[in-house]
Amino acid sequence: MEYEFQFHYILQAWPVLMEGLKVTVQLTVIANIIALTLGFVIALLVLSKYWLLRAPFALMIELFRCTPVLVQILWFFYCVPILFGIYLAPLPMGILALGINLACFNAEAYRAAIQAVPREQLDAGVALGFSPLQRVRYVVFPHAFRAALPVLITNGITLFQQSALVAIVALSDLMYMGRQVATQSYRPIETYTAVALIYFAISFPVSRVAAWVEQRLDAARA
Amino acid sequence: MTEIQPLVEMRGVHKNYGTLQVLSGIDLEMWPGDRLVVIGPSGGGKSTLLRIMMGLEDIRRGEIDLLGKRYITGHEQSGKTRIDSTLRKQVGMVFQHYTLFPHLTIISNLTLAAIKTRGMPKPAALDKGMQLLKRLGLESKAQSYPSQLSGGQKQRVAIARALMLDPRLMLFDEVTSALDPELVAEVEAVMLELAEQQMPMMLVTHDMWFAKNIASRVIFCAGGVVVEDGPPEQVLGDPVNPRTREFIERVFHIKT
Amino acid sequence: MTIDFSFLARYQDALLMGLGMTLRLTLIAFALGIVWGFVLALLRNSSIAPVRWIAAVYVEFFRGTPVLIQIFWIFYCMPIFLGTDLSNFTAAVLCLTLYGGAIMSETFRAGMKSIGREQYDACHALGLSPWTRATRIVLPQATLRSVPVLLSNGIGIFKESSLVSAIGMMELMFIGTTISNRTGRPVEVFTAVALIYFVVAFPLTRLVTWLEKRILKRFAI
Numbered sequence A: 001m002e003y004e005f006q007f008h009y010i011l012q013a014w015p016v017l018m019e020g021l022k023v024t025v026q027l028t029v030i031a032n033i034i035a036l037t038l039g040f041v042i043a044l045l046v047l048s049k050y051w052l053l054r055a056p057f058a059l060m061i062e063l064f065r066c067t068p069v070l071v072q073i074l075w076f077f078y079c080v081p082i083l084f085g086i087y088l089a090p091l092p093m094g095i096l097a098l099g100i101n102l103a104c105f106n107a108e109a110y111r112a113a114i115q116a117v118p119r120e121q122l123d124a125g126v127a128l129g130f131s132p133l134q135r136v137r138y139v140v141f142p143h144a145f146r147a148a149l150p151v152l153i154t155n156g157i158t159l160f161q162q163s164a165l166v167a168i169v170a171l172s173d174l175m176y177m178g179r180q181v182a183t184q185s186y187r188p189i190e191t192y193t194a195v196a197l198i199y200f201a202i203s204f205p206v207s208r209v210a211a212w213v214e215q216r217l218d219a220a221r222a
Numbered sequence B: 001m002t003e004i005q006p007l008v009e010m011r012g013v014h015k016n017y018g019t020l021q022v023l024s025g026i027d028l029e030m031w032p033g034d035r036l037v038v039i040g041p042s043g044g045g046k047s048t049l050l051r052i053m054m055g056l057e058d059i060r061r062g063e064i065d066l067l068g069k070r071y072i073t074g075h076e077q078s079g080k081t082r083i084d085s086t087l088r089k090q091v092g093m094v095f096q097h098y099t100l101f102p103h104l105t106i107i108s109n110l111t112l113a114a115i116k117t118r119g120m121p122k123p124a125a126l127d128k129g130m131q132l133l134k135r136l137g138l139e140s141k142a143q144s145y146p147s148q149l150s151g152g153q154k155q156r157v158a159i160a161r162a163l164m165l166d167p168r169l170m171l172f173d174e175v176t177s178a179l180d181p182e183l184v185a186e187v188e189a190v191m192l193e194l195a196e197q198q199m200p201m202m203l204v205t206h207d208m209w210f211a212k213n214i215a216s217r218v219i220f221c222a223g224g225v226v227v228e229d230g231p232p233e234q235v236l237g238d239p240v241n242p243r244t245r246e247f248i249e250r251v252f253h254i255k256t
Numbered sequence C: 001m002t003i004d005f006s007f008l009a010r011y012q013d014a015l016l017m018g019l020g021m022t023l024r025l026t027l028i029a030f031a032l033g034i035v036w037g038f039v040l041a042l043l044r045n046s047s048i049a050p051v052r053w054i055a056a057v058y059v060e061f062f063r064g065t066p067v068l069i070q071i072f073w074i075f076y077c078m079p080i081f082l083g084t085d086l087s088n089f090t091a092a093v094l095c096l097t098l099y100g101g102a103i104m105s106e107t108f109r110a111g112m113k114s115i116g117r118e119q120y121d122a123c124h125a126l127g128l129s130p131w132t133r134a135t136r137i138v139l140p141q142a143t144l145r146s147v148p149v150l151l152s153n154g155i156g157i158f159k160e161s162s163l164v165s166a167i168g169m170m171e172l173m174f175i176g177t178t179i180s181n182r183t184g185r186p187v188e189v190f191t192a193v194a195l196i197y198f199v200v201a202f203p204l205t206r207l208v209t210w211l212e213k214r215i216l217k218r219f220a221i
């Protein structure tokens, strides 16, 4: 094989790729903020005493967990405007789709963590005369958040990678820009390698953080 | 007249984990029929002593004879420990936490080692396993999995699993401390029965009543050495050493 | 606009064919991925340090980059290295296998790690040989513990397989998009496609939960 690597193409395309990375990071960060809060609310709803509250959200979680993200993204971009009359710019729509997807995954993590909150902690909350809302705020949430943290971080990184799919609906994120550069320059190897490395350079350190947090939690529990 | 030789003879056994010195020169003899109860403060090296006897740990220095033959030698210069694997097969051990194999049925837990390491034919092993289970009143559990048994039943199976291999010395490390109080008696009963049959054993327990009943000798280990060694009435009832006295008063809540 | 799913009946065969291809890709990649994942798990426990490092870098890289870019890389770049074109089927299977293997090697590793020290002590006390210990105690426990997660990984591959539509593989996602473009009715088409994925994946996730409970119960020692 005679292939001449020409990495100077990447240097030329670097500003363009960084533009894309900015969009990717925006998508990821805002979707994560939405999902960290919305996910907890959904988890509480799914654990509700009332069947009518539980059922729709349980179904929602399963629907988002059991279908490909790509289908979800296409569904949001093509169907939400038609069905609900909501017309959003591509970036907010991408954030909405990914945020709700991630909220469902986070809700699962929160749910498991909430169920693992020690009974005595809840009893202590009652004994101290907290209102139900205060118990959630001061007892349940801190416990559940701590216990769920490694999974929440892992989910967040997964979303960072999944966000590449918005390129398919022409949202100009890192993946999309990479694809543009690759086709225009006829240098797919250099470009896709560089793009992959950029994704890796961000998600790998964060995954180490998740592993570290998990280790610390395990150590605290032991 | 044949001279009685010690079953176990430890001389100057030293053990450390990194910089932590756990045993600093243990000298100990056990005679056939001895039932040696080891007591001492938590972290004092009781488990370590039993694990060394089982050949689970290296030692830094010292030597251990078993049945009159050299069993374990710690070579300080080379940092190596020689363990005679034939002699190791004469020792059986039951641990504090259940160590049954969760993916095997009770009967397979019993027979696996007999078949694989002692070359016992499968039918003979099954036969022997069923007999042991019958003795313990557990024959109906032969096809169950460990997770379907109570803690007391699991520990009795663990004892049976060790007995399958006809050990000449049994080691019990706090085998009842993980159990609910109402399950302790059934496990202790099995051990008392073994004692009646003159099975030599070395055991760690925090149960005063049980220690008195089963022991032919009690040793008090602290600071990595044997502080006191004698018959149960003396060590538990009227210890000579002030450290032993203090420990017994504190742990067993009795004035000596 | 009115929502009417009935026109989809005309595309029933096409959608089923797409689902067939999706399942075929998933099953092949899952089977190959299990083998590759097991090998990777062994390599990561190798006594030769460089072997461990290379395996670790491989796994982290496939776990740390979007699958879409892995697909593009394999489809557009591999041929340049190999000097021959890859069919999109080969590229799809290759990508999902390489990715699935990385994911599943972690599952195997976790299964091996979850076997506590007491189990090794017990083997030792019973005098079991290293071979008996490996084949009768460690491997069965690690495998049993890994089964539910491996199945979850399989469901993951099933969902990720939708991405190979981006290199023109005619599976469920690709066919859905094509029908949507042709008929101009994305709501019905994408909803239907989503439901088809759901109908396959959801029962499998229930199976995973059920298996997990059963296996946990067995190991609740």
Ligand SMILES: Nc1ncnc2c1ncn2[C@@H]1O[C@H](COP(=O)(O)OP(=O)(O)O)[C@@H](O)[C@H]1O
Binding pocket: B017, B020, B022, B040, B041, B042, B043, B044, B045, B046, B047, B048, B049
């Ligand atoms: N595997 C090990 N690594 C490091 N230190 C250990 C290990 N096992 C035991 N120790 C330490 O050795 C000391 C003696 O432990 P152990 O024999 O278990 O005491 P006991 O059974 O009398 O409570 C303790 O301080 C313990 O923390």
Ligand SMILES: [Mg+2]
Binding pocket: B046, B047, B048, B174
């Ligand atoms: Mg101990």
